[in-house]
Amino acid sequence: MAVAVWIICEHLAWATPVLPNKAPDHGLYAFVRSALMALIGFAFVFEVAAGAKVAKAGTPFSVHQWCAVLASFLMLALFVAIFLVSPGAFNIFSLEDGLVEWASALLPIAASLLLAWRGAVLITGRHREGKGGWIGVVLLLSAAILFVLGMEEISWLQRVFGIATPEALKSNIQGEINFHNFATNQIGAAHKIIGFVVLILLPFLYIVLPGRLPLAGLADLMPSRAVVLVSTPLAAFNYNGWDSLLFQATTYLTLGIVICLAYLAWRERRRAEAMFCLLLAVTIAGAQGLFLALGDRFVRIWDVTEYKELFIALGLFGWAVETFRRLSDAVPDSAAALRRSVQA
Secondary structure, eight states: OHHHHHHHHHHHHHOOOSSOOSOOOOSHHHHHHHHHHHHHHHHHHHHHHGGGSSOOOOSOOOHHHHHHHHHHHHHHHHHHHHHHHOHHHHHHHHSTTSHHHHHHHHHHHHHHHHHHHHHHHHHTTSOOSTTHHHHHHHHHHHHHHHHHHHHHHTGGGHHHHTOOOOGGGTTSSSOSSOSGGGSHHHHHHHHHHHHHIIIIIHHHHHHHSTTOSTTGGGGGGOOOHHHHHHHGGGGGOOSTTTTSHHHHHHHHHHHHHHHHHHHHHHHTTOHHHHHHHHHHHHHHHHHHHHHHHTGGGOSSTTHHHHHHHHHHHHHHHHHHHHHHHHTSSOOOOHHHHHHHHHHO
């Protein structure tokens, strides 16, 4: 609420855009503003986590979970290294039809196929226990959203098949067969903020506030903390939108969440996970700091956002895989699922 009031006041007083798309300001006010946002973000996370005195983050990661988490971390380190060594290469990887864009498209599409398959099985009655029917519907809706997300990223394969752009779509920014470029900044911001909420914030709240959220019925579908850690590098890739308090909030909240997960892991004697979480937090903070300090090296100021979208896609794919496996045999009751989602 405080952040919303702050944004409104800035907009009314100085006509500050809610979703800026420019190089960040580096003046004293920008520094103080960011410091206060960090204070609010960390205070929120630690205040919520104070209720986790009896909560447990869960059991140790499986080998597959460790592989996914470490792969995501190594990708973060690799992309930062590429930027430092060659901003030109960093730009090339992020271009249309480049490696990053295709990965950002194919991962949600693959995730949609997994969710559609599992949802269809649940709806057609092979599993009648619990709430399999409505969970199946949610999975199919999620599959549709992820399929559209992936296809929009590559303009519905227009360039692959050489399809001409219909007249009705030529007025968007790219002049291609997609809809998000009719409001690129607004839709792009919504995509990134919703990705943060779904993949990082809500799962964390389920861990520290078990049974106290109104969405307990969706526990069967809640991302595990492994997916949270796989997704967290998305918080490091901000530059052209950094002056938005919304994006600063996602970064500082993510850092606070990773530190809290480190504390919970240490308390439960999962030392390796605790140390890794601290390393991850330092790396995310360092990467974001480097992008802000060396942003004049970007070939395009929005190159960094393409990598942010990649980590959202990676988190969504990880969530789809674990959801597919979780619901492979039967639909558990919500209470049992909540316990398992917290422990996974």
